Amino acid sequence: MWRPQRFDDMVGQQVITRTLKNAIITHQISHAYLFAGPRGTGKTSAAKIFAKAVNCHHSKDGEPCNECETCKAITNGQLNDVIEIDAASNNGVEEIRDIRDKVKYAPTQADYKVYIIDEVHMLSTGAFNALLKTLEEPPANVIFILATTEPHKIPLTIISRVQRFDFRRISAKDSFERMKYILDQKKVQYDEKALWVIANAAEGGMRDALSILDQVLSFSDNQVKLDDALLVTGSVTKQLLKKYFLQVTSNQAAPALDTMKQILGEGKDGQRFIEDLISFIRDVLLYQESPDLIQIASTGLKESEFTELAQAADSSVLYDMIDELNAVQEEMRFTTHPDVYLEVLTVKLAQPHQHINEQTSPTSTDSHAIKELEKQVRELQQQVKKLSQRPVVAPTNTSQAKHPANAEQANTPRVHQRNVRVNLNRVYPVLETATKKDLVNIRDLWGDMLNMLSVPQRSLLHVSQPVAASPDGVIVAFDYAFLFQQATDDSTLIKAMEDGLQKLSGDERRVVFVPKDRWPQIRHDFIQDHGFGNSAPAAAHSAASPDASQAAEDSSADAEQSAASAEEATKDPNDPVAKAHQLFGEDIVKVEDN
Template identity: 40%
Template sequence: MAYQALYRVWRPQKFEDVVGQVHITRTLQNAMVQQKVAHAYLFSGPRGTGKTSAAKIFAKAINCKQAPVKEPCGECEACRGIQDGSVSDIIEIDAASNNGVDDIREIRDKVKYAPSAVDYKVYIIDEVHMLSQGAFNALLKTLEEPPKHVIFILATTEPHKIPLTIISRCQRFDFKRITHQVIVERIKHILDEENIQYDEHALIHVALTAEGGMRDALSLLDQAIAYSDDLHINMDDVLAVTGSISQERLLSMVESLNSGEAKQALNGLEESMQEGKDPNRFVFDFIHFLRDLYMYTSEDNMEDVLVRAIPDEQFKTIASQLSNHWLEQAIDILNQTQQDMKWTNSPKVLLEIALLNIQELQSKQVSNNQSSVSTELVQQIAQLEKELNKLKEQGVQAQPQEPAAQKRKAPKSRSNTYKVPYEKVRHTLSEATKDDLRNVKSNWAAFMDGLKKTSPPARAKLVDSTPRASSSKSLILSFKYEIHCALVLENQEMIENALAEYIGKRLTIIPIPDTEWQAIREDFLNQQQTSEDAEEQESTQEEDPFISEARKLVGDELLEIKE
């Protein structure tokens, strides 16, 4: 017998085989059991998501000899006849090639005849949006009031092209794209049944390339099986049949762009184009690969959510060199490039420009830091000149010596991009209690887990933070990386509101770099110690009791004390 493609061999025969569409299969099953089957259905959704398969299973289930049932038995004459196509009462029509008025009139003339072999005559019209306007008008009356023994199932990938008068007469079910995890589990089951070995990352890449379509995934799987020589599907086989870019090349390009070596990155792009890679496929792979890098660097134990990358030693080494801010900007540039490529005849040129823009991100960051340093120095010099001129005009007067505790100044910030709020930090430290800090720390893990679901970008900015001190009104957070101090202020209100749900009160977050925390803490402790010493000295210097009595008798004006 001739070879059959996997998507034909493993076409769903029961509703439980239609993966990823539980919201539809459950509704249809309940309608059959409750005997509330409608006369017309519209199945819409992307290609390869199970629309036609669900329609055929539905036709079998309502005509099964065991009806009403949730699943067709597959053993009775009706089920077997519908499966092999020998039952003439199940009519499948391709509207792409039968889209005229005469074709629909033929259906309208035959629909009045009762079914010959089963209980219901079912018309499955695939790609119904291809019908002409006249054909839709011819179908309208029949679709609205068909005979009791007739059921219409319309399937389409473009429901917006169907007249509203048709849609309003049908129960509409929207099939959604199947998730990567569901596709991977399904093709794992198929390969296990076919006794074919595989690498799991290769299957993940097949699911990613399929873009939510199970039929596309099985077609790619068929190609990979045919390409491999030893019936073992690995990543190289999948990359070959999908035209994707290897991880080694993508890692090399990321490393080159991050280090400012644009020529090497452009050479990598040129080699990919010479090998016949599609520019659209290239930018698609690059975006998802940077996404994996971003996920991996944002949190620990994120290997399970990677869809394009394999977390080997080289991947981990390069990931440790990248910042989340750089990855965010690179993904934004590539996303914009992907949009622009739809309207150009020279996609390679746009890709080259995108790579050059990504390469400049690092140098822009350095130049911005340098410019901020230069601006700050100019301002400081101008201020010093004003003070010097003022001193020349007024003359320099000797100032009384201040106590050592008053001479202390705030430690100079090492940050050029973020100003540490020293007064707020000192005020918080003066009011901080161990109970307040203990309350924050005991709820911090649950707060971070909750933030992971509600706002992953905000959580990524808090990953390297540590609660240091807390009062009843404010919280000091120290950050491993200085840039996160400024970034966290962008989401400050949302973070404070989310934290309040876990600790029971609203705290104002005060971010500071880790490098500044130790200096501020030591300075505060020294001030506290100086104040305590002064109070102790005053308490020890009590006046002599004899002098106190003399002062009461004669007063301070007449009293003269001699040693």
């Protein structure tokens, strides 16, 4: 398998390689490093290149020459001063004590003795303690490079004594470009569509991509063809997926069954078919949201085809399809007859979506009900107008009176809002005890928590972030409504997140999801619904507006006014400004006099 021999050969880790090269150029080399990240992203390769660069007497711009005896010996694994250890099979105290004893001796051939410990999270507690002693009192001319795919399992005492570098997943585009470069160097013929299939199947691992590429080259007699790439990866052709998708969305069950049988007849795995179909529908959803969200070249389809697919079904239909596919995927894990499930699934997907037709074409009964509701809204608006003209505003219990504009909007049938339901009964309890300190703590743990999840779960949370937290809960906002709905329905994801946060923080926290575009209104309604009335409209508005919070940070006059208001609010714990400070932090809330 092709391995990078220089920092510039590494794919997708430019920030890390630039930092390491600068450290070598300026002779600011640390005694210990931690390379963390998913498998196949270049951690071990970077460690070997670094070992060569620090020991090469002919290095240029922080890069090893790869020509001298030292570089060649390290490349071939023949230099005694560069020791690679697999912690999965050498994880006991005795092995680490042996390292601690030998590390005292000076290097025999190179300038630095380099220990590369792979999968370091597999070390036992006793072994970590033995390693800690060495890291606390590092000998001269010794460098430790620890590599791991699970950094959350490494004790904090170890992490605090190393320089940590987080390797990110390789994008499909970077994998595609690297495979093109390698095949051009070897003068091998290839189909670019085949390379995109391999890049997507590798799921962010460059090593996996190159391994699949080697399989395809062996299978195709030193060529890379689309059909062979699909066969090796088990993927379904995009044209068959497109054909199947258009058939089920146009309610053609019989042709869709024939297409599905054709896919299975080619030897495709049922589970892989569902995964590819979910990914296909996801691309269509993103294209509906904004064509810029996907790279069309990587999908194997043309833009004109995406335009056709985006018009084939409403987003709410696609949500339902993904829900059905996820449910069937779970059920198929325990059956020996996946084709039966797929047949039933196909018929179900091809059924007309009545609830969508009813909304887009309301019956006369629905029209009458809508008119009655509109009449009630107008009456309520008139009552609110009269009440607002009185000296004392009487409280009202109806949500329509509070937000007449929202009430009128709620009666307008809109299909895409049907599936976006926020459970305020779970959101409000978190907000009642939320503090800025808890939110900061959760954000500090967020990256480690994501590393504890599976790859599909991490990809789903890629466009989310925690926006509020309490000692027993956290609220997570999603950039896109359809991803929010998918996460809300995924009980396995919620359980994994709650377990991860408990392991990292030691506290049990329930996880609640909200759409990002609804979050400001939820905060605003919470403040009003909990008895703040009109006393702090500026605070509520500022809490709901990131731009206002930024203005508060930039303006010294506003900052002084916020500080004075916060000091005054501490005198009364029931004061609305004090509550807003407690929920969102003094640096977020801006108080203005009306």
